[in-house]
Amino acid sequence: MSRKFFLIWLLPIYCFLLKSNFCFAISGDTTLRVLVVIAHPDDESSASCTIYKITHQLHSVVDLAVITNGEAGYKYSTLAEDYYGLKLTDPEVGREYLPRIRKEELMNAGKIIGINNYFFFDQKDDKYGLNPKSPLDTFWNTSWVKQHLHDIIITARYDYIFCLLPESGTHGGHKAATILTLQAVKELPVSQRPIILGISGRSKGDTALMKYSDFDELQEYPITKINHSAPVFSFDRTQKFGYKDALDYRIIYNWEIAEHKSQGTMQTFMNKGDYEDFYYFDLNASGGIQKTKMLFERLKVNPYPTKVY
Numbered sequence: 001m002s003r004k005f006f007l008i009w010l011l012p013i014y015c016f017l018l019k020s021n022f023c024f025a026i027s028g029d030t031t032l033r034v035l036v037v038i039a040h041p042d043d044e045s046s047a048s049c050t051i052y053k054i055t056h057q058l059h060s061v062v063d064l065a066v067i068t069n070g071e072a073g074y075k076y077s078t079l080a081e082d083y084y085g086l087k088l089t090d091p092e093v094g095r096e097y098l099p100r101i102r103k104e105e106l107m108n109a110g111k112i113i114g115i116n117n118y119f120f121f122d123q124k125d126d127k128y129g130l131n132p133k134s135p136l137d138t139f140w141n142t143s144w145v146k147q148h149l150h151d152i153i154i155t156a157r158y159d160y161i162f163c164l165l166p167e168s169g170t171h172g173g174h175k176a177a178t179i180l181t182l183q184a185v186k187e188l189p190v191s192q193r194p195i196i197l198g199i200s201g202r203s204k205g206d207t208a209l210m211k212y213s214d215f216d217e218l219q220e221y222p223i224t225k226i227n228h229s230a231p232v233f234s235f236d237r238t239q240k241f242g243y244k245d246a247l248d249y250r251i252i253y254n255w256e257i258a259e260h261k262s263q264g265t266m267q268t269f270m271n272k273g274d275y276e277d278f279y280y281f282d283l284n285a286s287g288g289i290q291k292t293k294m295l296f297e298r299l300k301v302n303p304y305p306t307k308v309y
Contacts, residue, residue, distance in 0.1 A: 031058075031059065031060050031061065032054060032058060032060035032061070032159045032160065032295070033060065033061045033063075033156055033157065033158045033159050033160075034051075034054060034060065034061065034062045034063070034158060034159065034160045034161070034162060035062075035063050035064075035065060035152065035153065035156065035158045035160070035161045035162070035194070036051065036062060036063070036064050036065070036161075036162045036163070037065045037067070037149070037161060037162070037163045037177055037178070037181045038064070038065070038066055038067070038163070038164065038174075038177060039066075039067045039068055039125075039135075039164075039171065039173035039174050039176065039177040040066070040067075040068055040069075040070040040073070040102075040125065040171075040173060041066055041069065041070045041102040041103060041105060041106035041260070042070065042102075042105075042106070042109075042257070042260040042263055042266055043164060043174065044064060044106070044109070044110075044113070044115075044256075045109070045253065045256055045257050045260070045266070045269075046164060046199045046200075046201055046276065047162055047199045047276050047278075048109075048112075048113050048252060048253050048256040048257075048276075049235055049237045049249040049250075049252050049253055049276055050162075050235045050276050050278075050299065051113045051114065051115070052112070052113045052114060052249070052252045053235065053249075053299045054114075054299070055113065055114025055115075055116075056114055056303075057298075057299070057301070057303045058298060058299075061116045062113075062114060062115055062116060063115070063116050063117040063118070063119065063152075063156065063158075064106075064110065064115050064117070064118050064119070065118075065119040065121065065149065065152065066106065066118065066119065066120050066121065067121045067123050067135075067140065067145060067173070067176075067177045067180075068121070068122075068123045068124065068125035068173065069098065069099035069102055069103060069120070069122060069125060070098060070099075070102045070125050070263075071094065071095045071098045071099050071102075071124075071125045072095075072125040072126060072127050072128065073094075073098060073102070073125070073262065073263050074088050074089055074090070074091060074093075074094025074095065074098060075089065076262075076263055076264040076265045077089050077094060077098070077262045077263070077264065078264060079261075079264050080101075080261050080262040080263075080264065083261055084097070084101060084261075084262070088101075088262060098262060099122075101262050102260075102262060102263075103118075103120065105259050105260045105261060105262060105263075106118070106259075106260075108259040109256045109257070109259035109260060112252065112255050112256050112259070113252065113256055119148070119152055121145055121148060123135070123139065123140040123141065123145065124139040124140065125173065126138075126139045128171060128172075129171075129172045130168070130169070130170075130171070130172050130175075131172045132166070132172045132173075132175035132176040132179060132218075132221075133172075134172055134176075135172060135173050135176040136176045136179065136180070140176065140180075142180060145180050146180050146183055146184045146187075149180065149181060149184040150184045150187065150188070153184065153185070153188065153192075153194065154188070154192065157192075158194040159194055159195065160194055160195050160196070160197065160292075160295075161181060161185065161194050161195070161196040161197070162196075162197055162199055162278070163177060163178040163181045163182075163196065163197075163198060163199065164177070164178055164198065164199050164200075165178070165198035165199055165200040165215065165277075165279050166178045166179065166198065166218045166221070166224050167200070167215050167218070168218065168219070175218060175221075178198065178224065179218075179221055179223065179224065181196065182196060182223045182224060182281065182283055183223060185283060186223060186283055190285065193283075193284070193285070195280075195284050195288040195291065195292060196281050196283060196284060197233070197278040197279060197280060197281070197292070198224075198226070198278065198279040198281060199276065199277070199278060199279075200277045200278075200279065201273040201275060201276055201277065202273065202274070202275050202277060203272065203273055203274045203275070204238075204274045204275075215279070216228075223283065224281070225281065225282040225283075226279050226280065226281060226282060227280045227281065227282040227284065227286070227289075229286070229289070230280035230286075230289045230292070231280075231289075231293070232277050232278065232279055232280075233277070233278040233280070233292055233293070233295075233296045234275045234276065234277050234278070234296070235249075235275065235276040235278075235296065235299055236249075236274065236275055236300075237249040237250045237253060237273065237274055237275065237276065238250065238274050239300070239302070241302050241304045242304060242307075243307055243309070250271055250274075253270075253273070254270045254271065257269060257270065258270075278292075278296075280292065
């Protein structure tokens with residue numbers, strides 16, 4: 001066989017490998033796919049700096065699934081009334097216009113942190129409460145939500161899913177979104193399950209090592225159990241970089257929450273919270289702990305060269 005003929009014969013095989021997952025395996029591709037599941041527009045801010053680092057430093061993909069449009073947030077829209085030219089604190093007006101406004105605000109915030117794709121589930125945001133049974137049993141089409149999550153996860157083949165830690169004091173909608181996500185993941189074959197982490201936040205002034213270090217599971221929902229053999233993975237928003245180390249990632253957090261103008265209380269969180277903590281659910285395989293450790297080690301790397309003027 002001549003060398004020329006051999007190369008022509010080999011070309012189709014090479015093209016096949018180039019288009020296949022095998023090519024990525026041998027090339028050492030480290031791109032991640034992450035899905036963030038939240039109940040309301042603005043909940044993504046809890047992990048905004050981690051998301052930013054994943055999309056900008058690791059050049060990876062982060063998608064966002066939002067269960068409701070946050071129309072119950074009209075009570076805090078006083079200052080936004082002049083900005084949008086609408087009486088948003090009127091319940092009827094707020095519920096009519098906030099779904100569109102809050103989606104736009106979310107996508108503006110998403111441009112900052114690098115969100116790739118949005119999945120809006122358009123479930124009812126009824127009112128604030130701590131009990132997850134209200135949305136789960138009354139206001140949300142839970143079977144549809146779970147099926148939709150299942151389809152999204154299967155199609156995109158995510159490596160990770162982030163959702164809010166369902167500790168007792170958080171919004172019932174936050175708890176419900178996390179419960180449904182865990183249920184959707186549990187129904188997948190083990191080999192197809194992404195690693196799912198629960199997000200929480202804390203400040204350096206917190207007396208406990210971790211704000212929710214004693215969290216084990218949400219009562220009545222054993223699926224929310226945390227694997228305590230895994231560490232709590234943290235991203236430090238205060239890590240310094242730039243000229244004279246004058247900058248840190250709280251700037252990104254502030255930029256991001258500033259886009260949620262209809263939610264006046266969001267702006268009061270500027271410069272608050274030093275860590276984004278991620279808890280490892282017991283549903284995950286124990287083999288994913290080391291993989292997650294490596295991810296958060298990569299997120300500690302400062303990608304910006306030191307500049308001298």
